Amino acid sequence: MSGPAPHDGLAVRELRRVFTSRKKPPRTALDGVSFDVAPGELVTLLGPNGAGKTTTARILVTLLEPTSGTATVAGADVRTEPRAVRRRCGFSFGGDTGLYPRLTALENLKFFGTMYGMAGRPLTARASHLLGEMGLGDRAGDKVETFSRGMRQRLHIARALLHDPPVLVLDEPSAGLDPAAGRQLRTLVRKLVDEGRAVLLTTHDLVEAEQLSDRVLVLRAGTVVAEASPARLRALAGDALGTRIQLELHEDVAAPETALAACPGLRGVRTEGGVWVVDVADGPAAATWILQTFGPQVVNLSVAPPSLEDAYLDLVGDPA
Numbered sequence: 001m002s003g004p005a006p007h008d009g010l011a012v013r014e015l016r017r018v019f020t021s022r023k024k025p026p027r028t029a030l031d032g033v034s035f036d037v038a039p040g041e042l043v044t045l046l047g048p049n050g051a052g053k054t055t056t057a058r059i060l061v062t063l064l065e066p067t068s069g070t071a072t073v074a075g076a077d078v079r080t081e082p083r084a085v086r087r088r089c090g091f092s093f094g095g096d097t098g099l100y101p102r103l104t105a106l107e108n109l110k111f112f113g114t115m116y117g118m119a120g121r122p123l124t125a126r127a128s129h130l131l132g133e134m135g136l137g138d139r140a141g142d143k144v145e146t147f148s149r150g151m152r153q154r155l156h157i158a159r160a161l162l163h164d165p166p167v168l169v170l171d172e173p174s175a176g177l178d179p180a181a182g183r184q185l186r187t188l189v190r191k192l193v194d195e196g197r198a199v200l201l202t203t204h205d206l207v208e209a210e211q212l213s214d215r216v217l218v219l220r221a222g223t224v225v226a227e228a229s230p231a232r233l234r235a236l237a238g239d240a241l242g243t244r245i246q247l248e249l250h251e252d253v254a255a256p257e258t259a260l261a262a263c264p265g266l267r268g269v270r271t272e273g274g275v276w277v278v279d280v281a282d283g284p285a286a287a288t289w290i291l292q293t294f295g296p297q298v299v300n301l302s303v304a305p306p307s308l309e310d311a312y313l314d315l316v317g318d319p320a
């Protein structure tokens, strides 16, 4: 696939979107969201249901107007230059909409290509090339209604790439895929980024966010509550959540919780199926103290840094 020439990616400033209806009070879906996505970078919008991810994506691809704030796509303003935005941006909202099930994969791409002003042999060549890139070359002549969900998602991405845009907005591209299809899709998406595209992806899949993203923006109720690399996000959670030590002791240790109460930096201790779960501020210091205190009575000890899921739940609030 030919990569795009260097362009500016996405620039979003103080984006707000309020939904109003006559019968209900106004609902603020986005409340001042700002971020950038550079060429060759993949930024993930991660957040629980209703956080504002799809609203952001729809504004960026000109399907929805912002109430206030600005967004530019490869330099084009979503409000004042929507046609230029559509030329410079490909998008995929996945799901069952946006493809014609009775048409073949190739026919679908050719149909959508005409909407970008493409035609004739160059269009057929581009569509066939993309089907090959997406691993659908041998299914080009099959009707989309016979495709699996993973194949449809890949076809959606091929559609988004028809006009070789420098910016891609992918809304939950791997929703509903099994782990193997999800991994295949992530590999494809990463390749598109490495070719120099600016990619914004929305998901609530933490594995996807962790594996794919250069940066993660955590959205909650229409505002960005954290912005960091996946590793940094985990480190932030480490500071906030501390470290979890799982400890197994010989059964004959009497009332270990009494001794554990003196563990340095202790934040909490409880048992789970015979294993002591000890939350501490400083993992290595506490582990050393435990080993010195219980000595050979320690059967097993493991120190686990917080997962991205811990970080995420800490930031968005654990509904549990």
Ligand SMILES: Nc1ncnc2c1ncn2[C@@H]1O[C@H](COP(=O)(O)OP(=O)(O)OP(=O)(O)O)[C@@H](O)[C@H]1O
Binding pocket: 019, 020, 027, 028, 029, 047, 048, 049, 050, 051, 052, 053, 054, 055, 056, 204
């Ligand atoms: N057309 C609409 N009319 C009224 N409210 C809307 C509309 N679209 C979205 N909203 C509201 O805006 C808020 C954000 O919705 P949005 O779809 O952007 O969230 P999301 O983060 O994409 O959620 P999900 O993960 O469930 O897809 C929600 O409160 C939603 O109910």
